[in-house]
Amino acid sequence: MRAEIVSVxxxxxxxxxxxxNAPYLSRLLPDFGITMHHRTTVGDNESRLTEALKLALSRSDIVFTIGGLGPTQDDLTKETVAKLVGDEMVIDEESARHMREFFAARGIEMPENNLKQAMGPVRGKILPNPLGTAPGAVFETESGKAIIVLPGPPREFIPMVCERVLPYLRERVGSESGIIRSRILRVVGLGESSVEDTIKRLLKSTNPTVAPYASLGEVQLRITANAANVVEADKLIDEMDRRIVELLGDRVFGRDGQTLEQVVVKTLVRRGLTLALAESCTGGLIANRITDIPGSSATFMAGVVSYSNEAKMNILGVDERLLIEYGAVSEQTARSMAEGARRKLGVDVAVSVTGIAGPAGGTPEKPIGLVYMALASGAGTIAQRHQFAGTRVDVKLRSSQAALDMLRTFLAVNT
Amino acid sequence: MRAEIVSVxxxxxxxxxxxxNAPYLSRLLPDFGITMHHRTTVGDNESRLTEALKLALSRSDIVFTIGGLGPTQDDLTKETVAKLVGDEMVIDEESARHMREFFAARGIEMPENNLKQAMGPVRGKILPNPLGTAPGAVFETESGKAIIVLPGPPREFIPMVCERVLPYLRERVGSESGIIRSRILRVVGLGESSVEDTIKRLLKSTNPTVAPYASLGEVQLRITANAANVVEADKLIDEMDRRIVELLGDRVFGRDGQTLEQVVVKTLVRRGLTLALAESCTGGLIANRITDIPGSSATFMAGVVSYSNEAKMNILGVDERLLIEYGAVSEQTARSMAEGARRKLGVDVAVSVTGIAGPAGGTPEKPIGLVYMALASGAGTIAQRHQFAGTRVDVKLRSSQAALDMLRTFLAVNT
Structure with missing residues (x-):
């Protein structure tokens, strides 16, 4: 079975x-034995969209369209697809009701043109949108091919794929054909070339394959296996996973969508430990990452973004003499921040970060990208010194990554 | 003149x-009066690439290919293009020398198959690659159309575009043809349909055009003008900008890359005001956004992420009776947090946010997405109540957007 995507x-x-969106959906299709040979992008233009859809239907069994479902005049995907496959569009009462409730819950009067979003095909079927007002739809051609119409905003698109498209595909495609499955191993604290050097031998494997991909502060290893079914594929992947972990040890912090903050929050909650943060150069980024995780309030008590020296002294109790003698960016200040946060906020573990994110503020002794971090706990205080490269936002991100990894490693050792 | 991109x-x-890469290149083309109607992605497959190129050449004057210039067997873009346009490939001595030097400088023996990368067209011309071993090339068809072949890794692609493609286009397109320029007006505090309703009349304009685009907590209006030169285009854009602002007033907070946090930090610094933040449900996101801006340390003194009630009481001095009587998510607590932060941290302006980000913790009286925020200053304290939709991360983002907008509006009024 063949599919392709037309982004609009x-x-x-x-x-x-x-x-x-298109890459997200593309990554999921091999699990159904569906191959992709083409992807197209066209603007909000009826004739070019029609041409692109005709071409796509001529060579694929399923065509996904992404985008162009909004309430405005230039959103015309659903109407164009309906015309192409010869289906009719009518108001879907369920979607219209959902839309009215959506606006009512916000105390806003629904603009009339929004009702256009509640239109659905007569022959095809509506795919309700759990997080937005624009439902998607499945249209069917006379020869039994499908055009699946999905909304463009990623926060609506992703739940639509998970909750509507995957079940549809499961039903339509079944599990007869061979499948491709993959897993990502996420590695922190090592650069791409050290990771490649360490697992060099495994990179030559052909089934499963292992492909490294480096992003800011992390290296991802994608294991991809080809097999008759999910069980066989997972066996190949599990074995390769084991061999990689044998070589990289605890530098592998998670798999697939697992983030460093998820791992850390989960461990803290399981262990019943409370956490506080004292951030200077990361400016709240670590607190923000931690609080992105549902349930983090069970462990995360408070964070202090002590940008000024006054805040370091007044809220965290850092001694002014330390700041004068060693400076705000020093191991001594990092330690004092972590210890102050732990004491003042009455938590089990406190992590601090202080550094120079740039673009100004660097000196020959303390260049941009120099970052100290510390972790205070009942077992004492540990500290680290890092020198990071990149822009202000890069330094913030790399620092947050290193601080979360320091915490993760601490939790792994001090069980 | 029309162009399209085939990513390989x-x-x-x-x-x-x-x-x-494709979006990067796409953003630069309108300045040359080049329009884009299609973008295609195909795999490393000769016949499908050939088909995609034929189709692209049938409707465009310039076709860019991105990717598939590596040394391995499945990298076949250059060879496929040469065959299609009937050009021959020979070793380009300059590129071969550059490649040998590249390997010599790294003390590595050059693998023989790398020499394939130094092949170039006889009739067309080589585009040397300043940062990699694979040069690009311009191939020309008999009818005078061009296929411009570029490498895929972004760190090679971007310099190739800047140093090779832009000069080529400048020469080829010249300045006879008209140009297209655009500007984005950024709107906060109004939904997409209210914005459209308000400026309905202007959406019908054909030159410049106005196209709305909604993202989380913001609506963007893209004004695009077609004119003989930059001065004329900018005149059209300025006039439309003025008319939009006439209708939307101070809901327009910025233009193009300007963010809400940039506008806020700039105003605070100019006015010499100091800022503190007391965040609960936003969990450090506002502090993180503020500290992403270089120079924010001149105004931002400290932030407190008071996730627990203890932190609200101990650091911000929120009265326990308030928390008991009205709850942590209430206007009273929001006000007390802002006033406490202002007093305890000794700043001119303090902003607080407290709410329920979900996915758990909602009740019928206080549903998920209910957020209170307050701003304390020498002029007193103001508060706002919001009801936001979406996931935990959505609610955090929308709350941060509303809080920054409250601060921006306060600064605009209290001059």
């Missing part, structure tokens, strides 16, 4: 948005 | 890489 939107075409 | 690579097709 002038903003995509003009490069104002980077298309992350 | 199985990793792109499988979604293992997100294509940021």
């Amino acid at each position: 939107g002038t903003e995509l075409l003009l490069g104002q948005i980077v298309d992350t | 690579g199985t990793e792109l097709l499988l979604g293992q890489i997100v294509d940021t």
Whole structure:
């Protein structure tokens, strides 16, 4: 079975948005034995969209469209698809009701043109949108091919894929054909070339394959296996996973969508430990990452973003003499921040970060990217010194990554 | 003049890489009066690449290919293009020398198959690659159309575009043809349909055009003008900008890359005001956004992420009776947090946010997404109540957006 994606939107075409939806969906299709040979992007233009859809239908069994379901005049995907496959569009009462409730819950009167979003096909079927007002739809051609119409905003697109498209595919495709499955191993604290050097031998494997991909502060290893079924594929992947972990040890912190903050929050909650943060150069980024995790309030008590020296002294109790003698960016200050946060906020573990994120503020002795971090606990205080490269935002991100990893490693050792 | 992009690579097709190159190039083309109507992605497959190129050449004057210039057997873009346009490939001595030097400088013996990368067209011309071993090339068809072949890794692609493609386009397109320029007006505090309703009349304009785009907590209006030169285009854009601002007033907070946090930090610094934050449900996100801005340390003194009630009482001095009587998520607590932060941290302005980000913790009286925020200053304390939709991370983002906008509006009024 063959599928292809037609992404719709002038903003995509003009490069104002980077298309992350199409890659997201593409990664899921091999699990159903569905191959992809083409992807197309067109603007919000009826004739070009029609042409692109005709071409796609001529060579694929399933065509996904992404985008162009908004309430405005230039959103025309659903109407164009309906015309192409010869289906009719009517108001879907369920979607209209959902839309009215959506606006009512916000105390806003629903603009009339929004009702256009509640239109659905007569022959095809509506795919309700759990997080937005625009439902998707499955249209069917006379020869039994499908056009699956999905909304463009990623926060609506991703739940639509998980809750509507995957069940549809499971039903339609079944599990007869061979499948491709993959898993990502996430590695922190090592650069891409050290990771590659360490697992060099494994990179030559052909089934499963192992492909490294480096992002800021992390290296991802994608294991991809080809097998008759999910069980066989997972066996191949598990074995390779084991061999990689044998070589990289605890530098592998998670798999697939698991983030460093998820791992840390989960461990803290399981162990019943409370956490506080004292951030200077990361400016709240670590607290923000921790609090992105549902349930983090069970462990995370408070964070202090002590940007000024006054805040370091007044809230965290850092001694002014330390700041004068060693400076705000020093191991001594990092230690004092962590210890102060632990004492003042009455928590089990406190982590502090202080550094120079740039673009100004560097000196020959303390260059931009120099970052100290410390962790205070009942077992004493440990500290680390890092020198990071990149922009202000890069330094913030790398620092947050290193601080979360320091905490993760501490929790692994001090069980 | 029309152009289109064919991105080549199985990793792109499988979604293992997100294509940021095509959007990058797309953003630069309108300045040359070049329009884009299509973008295509195909895998490393000769026949499908040939088909995609034929189709692209049938409707465009310039076709860019990105990717597939590596040394391995599945990298076949250059060879495929040469065959299609009937050009011959020979070793380009300059590129071969550059490649030998590249390997010599790293003390590595050059693998023989790398020499394939130094092949270039006889009729067309080589585009030397300043940062990699694979040069690009311009191939020309008999009818005078061009296929511009570029490498896929972004760190090679971007310099190639800047140093090779832009000069080529400047020469080829010249300045006879008209140009297209655009500007984005950024709007906060109004939904997409209210914005559209308000400026309905202007959406019908054909030159410049106005196109709305909604993202989380913000609506963007792209004004695009077509004119003989930059001065004329900017005149059209300025006039439309003025008319939009006439209708939307101070809901327009910035233009193009300007963010809400940039506007806020700039105003605070100019006015010599100091800022503190007391965040509960936003969990450090506002502090993180503020500290992403270089120079924010001149105004931002400290932030407190008071996730627990203890932190609200101990650091911010919120009265326990308030928390008991009205709850942590209440206007009273929001006010007390802002006033406490202002007093305890000794700043001019303090902003607080407290709410229920979900996914758990909602009740019928205080549902998920209910957020209170307050701003304390020498002029007194103001508060706002919001009801936001979406996931935990959505509620955090929308709350941070509303809080920054409250601060921006306060600064605009209290001059």
